[in-house]
Every structure is written in structure tokens, then in C-alpha cells.
Amino acid sequence: MDIEWSGWAVASAEIIALVVIGTGLLQIGFYIVQLGFAGLSLAQRPPVVRSSQLWQRYAEQAPPIAVLAPAFNEEVTIVESVNSLLALHYPDFEVIVINDGSKDGTLARLLGHFGLERVDRYHDLTVQHQPIRGLYASPRLPRLLVVDKENGGKSDALNAGINVARSPLFCSIDADSLLESDALIRAVRPFVEEPEKMVAVGGTIRLANGSHIAAGRVTSVRLPTNFLALVQIMEYLRAFLMARLALSRMQVLTVISGAFGLFRRRLALEVGGYSHGTVGEDMELVVKLHRHMRDLKQEYRIEFIPEPVCWTEAPEDLTILGRQRSRWQRGALETFAKHRDMLFNPRYGRIGFIGFGQVMIVDVMGPVVEVVGYALVPLLWAVGLLAVEYLLAFLAITFTFGIFVSVATLILEEFELRRFPRASDLIILTAVAIVENFGYRQLSNLWRIWGMFQFFRKKQGWGTMTRKGFTSAEPSPPART
Template sequence: MENVLEPLRAAIRLLFEVTAYPVLAYFIVINSFLLLLIIFASVNFTAHLRRQSFAGARVTAASPLSPGISVLMPAYNEGAVIATSVRSVLDLRYPDHEVVVVNDGSSDETLQTLIDVYDLVEDRREVSVKVPVRGTVRAIYRARDTALPIVVVDKENSGRSDSLNMGLNVASKDLVVMVDADSLLDPDSLLVVSKPFTDDPERVIATGGVVRVANGCEVVAGRVVRVNMPKNYFARIQIVEYLRSFLLGRAGWSQLNSLILISGAFGMFRRDLVTQAGGLDPDCIGEDFELVMRLHRMMRRSKRKYRVIFIAEPVCWTEVPSTAAVLARQRRRWHRGLWEVLIKYRGMTFNPRYGTVGMIALPYYWIFELIAPAIELFGLVIVPLGLLLGVVNVPYALAFIAVAYLYAIFVSLMALLVEEASFHRYNRWGDLWVALLVSVQENIGYRQLTAIWRIQGWWAALRGKKQVWGTMTRTGFENASP
């Protein structure tokens, strides 16, 4: 037995010697990069907050010259929430917006609810096809009361991207916002996210709103009226994760003018450019990411000056997975989408023609987003094995792990610090203690689990396994009122 173990020990020892420095360096560089993004994000937030007193939202809200916005809302079996969602979008403070709901072949009462609640009648006018769509349209409905700006497209099931493409064909305004039917929007969300288009109409082509965790929040008539920490373990951890990676990470990228990912839950685009780019790719899992990349490529190739901006002000709230099974599905899908998009746009990576997008953002996503779970998993296997075989000194291994994870905790604390100094949506002391606790907790178990799920997603993509969306099991909001 000893004869078998000795070569294994030697191999593990060698592996440790070869990889120790690179792995530690990798952890330090990835967290330093995040820290750098947080610093850029704080510059972005400071600039945003200093301009709050003269943002001019009130004037824009009352101006008949503000650019019109079509809110595209794909809906699949959303019968329970669709009426409230549409109402909350119709009630948003904006002078000129319409709602385009695309019923993606729902088998529940989604369509009938809309017909009943909004008194819809069939609209037999033709729709010009600017972006090709796969799903056959069954009917288009409009409100009998023409003052109610709602269009409902009923079509056969063909997926979210195809539904959004259908929405693009029906949309009539200059800007389009893509939102999920279960997204909860702040009353001023359209004003906030469209502001860059008003201030710089020539160059701004897309803006992304920050998406926050709605679990645990008090919701009244489709609006978040009180922000609370959820009680669920997974949801709590995702709050810190969203703060660090989405809010601060994306704000940092925006500051560097290299934002390549806008959340599908709330993104605003110039309709003409999205149409020109061909709409969303219905075959891509990360369709939102893919669209933004395509816009970047189109604009850079045509040498047009443009900006993609991230708005840090909380505008959209969404329910995040609160069970391991649903979270696993989501992370597998995200990682698979990331792989597909990075492969599709590999020609842009390290290509100076694409500026900071090609030289900084894409390499970052390759090295620190795509590969990160593989490195993490490598550590997960090799360290316990080394301990088991007595190759690794236990205090040494603990110190090694402590450096990697303490830095991660420090980055999370910096994210909490920036949030506290800027938007401070979690007002109570109890919320802070919970956030601090989960900043530590996420490193024990959660990180490793997500790494495994992400690797599974990547593996499924490499095997060419057909992606199944699965169902997002919604638990509803703890304090929801109609």
C-alpha cells in the first residue's frame, strides 16, 4: 500500500510546488481586479450622487420631447403576476411609454388575464418584420381604450429571445427596455435609465439598470416599499454577491467604458441599433450578453463613437433563487452562456481594434470569470487530497487558504462600504450584521458549490448538451400585498 501511495505523495507534492504561487497569485489578482473595479465604481457613484441635485428628472418627466420608450415584457405562464406587472409598468413616471407584452405560448391564464383586466380587443393590422422571428403570431391585441398604451402579442412558444424579437417588431418608440414579467420596477426607473440617452443622444446606445434582490422585501401593488434582508440563506448570500459583482463590478466597467454585460431583467437600448444588429440571438443562452457584445462589435467596426452605461441607482428588483436546485440551474445556465458568448466573440479578445472591450473586459471575463471555477475546483480537490496523504502541513494549508479567502472577504467588505456610503438601501443595523456575516459565510460552502455548478454548465456546453431553461420556482415575496 505504501508503495502505491508514495509516488502519489510525490506527485501531489510536486503539484503543490508548481501551482502554489500561480494559484495564490491568481486569487490575489482576481480579487485585486475586483477591488479596482470597486474603486472605479466608487468614482462612478460619487459622480452620480454629486449630480443628484441637478439631474433634471422632473423636467424630463414632464417633457413631450423626451424619447419614447417601449417596455418589452416576454411572459411565459405568468398568469399570477402579469396583471400587476403590467399595471406597475403602465404607472411608471414617464411622459411617453408603451408596454408590449409578448405571451410566449403560455399554457396558463396569462393571456386571458390580460384580455380581461385591460379590456383588450384584437388588432388585425399587419406588423412589419424588422427582426426575423420563429414563433408564429396567433393574434395581436390592443386596449379598447386607446389612451392605454398596451400591446399584447400572443404567439406560439419559441423562447424568451424570440419573444423579445417579436416585441421589437411591434415596438413603436425610439428606445426599448427589456424587462422580465416578474421584475419589480421603481416608479422613476424609466426616467433614471433613460437619462443618459437624453443627455447624450448621439453616443449612448444602451444603458443597464442595477438589479437588486427582492426576496424578503415588502411589496405593495408591484412596488418594493420596504427593503428587508431575506431570511433564506441562499438569498442572503446573493445580496452580497449581487452588490459585489453586479452593482459594483458593472459600475466599474461602465466607468472604464467597457461594460459588456447588461442584465436581461432591466436593460434599455436604442431600438434602431438593436434592429440593425438583428435583435437577440434565439440560439444563445446568454442572449443579453450576446446582444451587448454584438452592439459593441457593430459600433467598433463602423468606427462610431458610442457609450454603454450602467446606472447604479436601484431601479429594478427581482426574486433570486432560494433553493440549491434552482440556484444550480441558474448558475449552470449563466456559465454556459458566458462560454458561448466568449467563444463566439473570441476574435475580439486581445484585439486592439475593439479598444478596452477587447483588451481589458474580454480577457478579464476569460481569465477571471470563465476559468475561476476550474481553479477553485482544482483547489477543492487537491488540498483535501494533500491533507489526506500527509503531504501538506495543516497550519500551512490553513494559512494559504486564509490569505485567499481573507482577501475575498475584504473585497466583500469594501463592496458593503461603498453601498453604505452611497445608496444604503439596507438601513437597519441588523441588516448590516447579516450582510457582514454572509460575507464570511459565502466562502464556506457557497463559493465551492457555485464553482461546481459553473463547471457543470461549462461541461454541458462543451458536450453540446441541449439547454433546458427549467422553471424558476418562485416563493413569492414575504410581505406582498396586492
């Protein structure tokens, strides 16, 4: 009996180890493919041109854009944020600030500072949202419109903005983020070059923690001193410069960040705008657009381009960061569950096989399998139920390949974009790419497991996400371009 029990235990341990190692190999294999596609895409892109040259090429053809900025309790920073948006360099745009039932003085600050008065303006009622209480504008600032509505959440506020907007394209951003002045003219390029096919375009999100901010602009790129902010810089580099660039090249991109995305308004209306009852509204809209275009059997493109940049603030507190990551996980699972019939469905082509396959491996299976590996593989080896080869394979997949992917992404950044002004920055980030595998990565997976638990409990809402806000640091030399 003891022999039978021992044999069963060893066999079970080997099966667990093989599942963990196999899933890890699938993830690593996909990451290596992504690195290859990202490197190819960057190598084949033309040199980054100056804003003045972009203006000469595209200004006359660039379609109007409505910049939608939902705001909730942004009294302290709203004026600076709106001034920054009004200063964007683009030939024809309007800024629509949607006050989503703020409980502080956000609306009063907007009306008082910009001298806005209540106006009547026809708007669509195509997509659903909470009632609009008033529209405010001023002849002195024809580009600015403020929408005051009852509270309904970010997706609800964006839907109100889509209904009110008149431009053929809309740009969704976070009110507390900072767009580089030429971000719109860079992001609109694919719409000008392929107007019949282009559905949506995403740009790069970068972290402003530690950088010098003046008049709503990042004037000097500096690394933060906070470790959590540093490790998030590496995460954002992997997410945007590697993953999204590669997925865009393969035409299987399932996420355009809610902090900065450009969409064709007509198609967003056709799919019902942003969905309610989800915290992953940005991903869900992109998936709905994929489904819609595939169902119509029309050729289309959804792209990510790295040059247009939006700066945001990363959480520097473990509690706030944990809430954010569990919310992201919950949003991905909500979208996957809602559109699960697209997985491996020939009707949806590559988006069903590669796009949703990647979501299943990385977001659905990944956190569970990795946490099981951390908990059981070393334990099973320690009690003699697992051969040392399994332990070494697990450690190699977990740490060696994780470091390799991060360092390779840094190399791509330095060769192609060069956004970090000092060589010492690259040395620090390389060290972070190594250190993050010993503690932070495991904690991040636990946050994702908590997000899965929230998903199964059907938790709604964002939770409290306090930020420090952008503050100016001491002046420093300008960043290398």
C-alpha cells in the same frame, strides 16, 4: 527511482499550487481595481435627485420607450405586473407584453381584465422570431399592446417585441419583476445627455425577498430570513454596485441584465436582435453591440447607472438556485466561445483586452482553477508534497480577500446609496459576507462547473425555474432614502 518520483510529485504539486494562487491573485487584483473604479465613480456622481426634479430636467427631451415584457405561463401574476408597468412615471411609453405561447390562461387573463380586442398594426420583420398569432389592444389603454405568438423562448419573444415596437428605445424586463416608478426617467438620462453616443444603459437589480410589496411596488425594504436569499443579496451587491459600475466606468461592460436594460432599437435591429440558441441572450446582445460599433469605428457608450432599480425574486431553494447558476455559466461560455476572436484583439480595443480578459479569468478559468485548488492544495499539503506557505497563500486568497471585497462593497453601498433602512441589516449582511466563504462559495463553483459540463454537451433550454411570486408582508416603516 523513489527519489525521482518524489521530486517529480513535489514539482507537480508546486506547479498546481502556483497556477491556482496565480489565477486567484489575478482575480483579486481585478476585483481591487474594480473597487477603486466603483468608489471613484460613486464619489464623483452628483447627489441622487428626487423624481420630481428629474421630470423637470428631462421630461421634455426624453425619447419614447417601449417596455418589452415577455411572459410565459404568468397567469397568476400577469395582471398585477402589467398594472405596475402601466403606472410607471415617464412622459411617453408603451407597454408591450409578449405572450410566448403560454400553456395556461395568461392570454385570457390579459384580454379579459384589460378589455383587449384583436387589432391590425404594421410591424417590422427585421429580426427573426416565431410567428405572431395576434395583436391585442384597447382604445381605453393606448399604452398597452399584447402580442400573442408561438413559443420560442425569451430571446425570441423579445425579438417579436422589438419588431412590433415603434419607439426609438426599448426596455427589456422580466414580466415577474417590478420596476420602481421612476426607473425609466432615471435610466434614460444618459440617452438625453449623450444622444449620439449612447447605445445601451443598465440599471440595478435588487432582491425583493422579505420586503413589503403593495400594488406592484416595494414599499419597505426588509432582509429575508432565508440564508440563500441573504447570500444572493451580497452577490447582487458585488455584481452591480462594484463590478458593473466599475466596468462601466472603464467602458468595458459586457453584461446588461435581461431583467432591466435600455437599448437603442435601431442598433439592436442592425445586429439582428437577440440571438437564438443561447441562454445568455442578454450578454450576447451587449457583446454584439460592442463588436458592431467597433467594426463601424464609431464612438459609443454602454453604461450602468445604479439609481434606477428593478426588483426581482431570488430562488430560495438549492435545486432552483443551482439551475440558475449553471445556466448563467453556460450563457457566459456560449457568448465567449461565439465571440472568442475578440479576446486580446487590438481591433476591439479595451473591450477585447479588459472586458473579454475579465470574462476569461473569472468565467472561463475561475471556476475550474478554484475547484482544483479546493480539492488538491489542502490534500497535497496534508500528504507532505506542498510547503505550508502555499497552503496559507491559497487560504488567504480564497477567504481573506473574498471577505474584504464583500465588506468593502457594503461600505460603498452605505456611504453612497443607503438602501438598507436599519443598521442591523448591515451587521447581518457583514456576517453573511463572512459565512458564505465556508460552504456556499464552494457549492457555487460546483454549480458553475456543472454549467461548463452542460456547455460542452451543447445543452439548450432554461429548465424549470419555479418562483413563489411576490406577496405582501406585514406593513413596516418606510425605507430610508
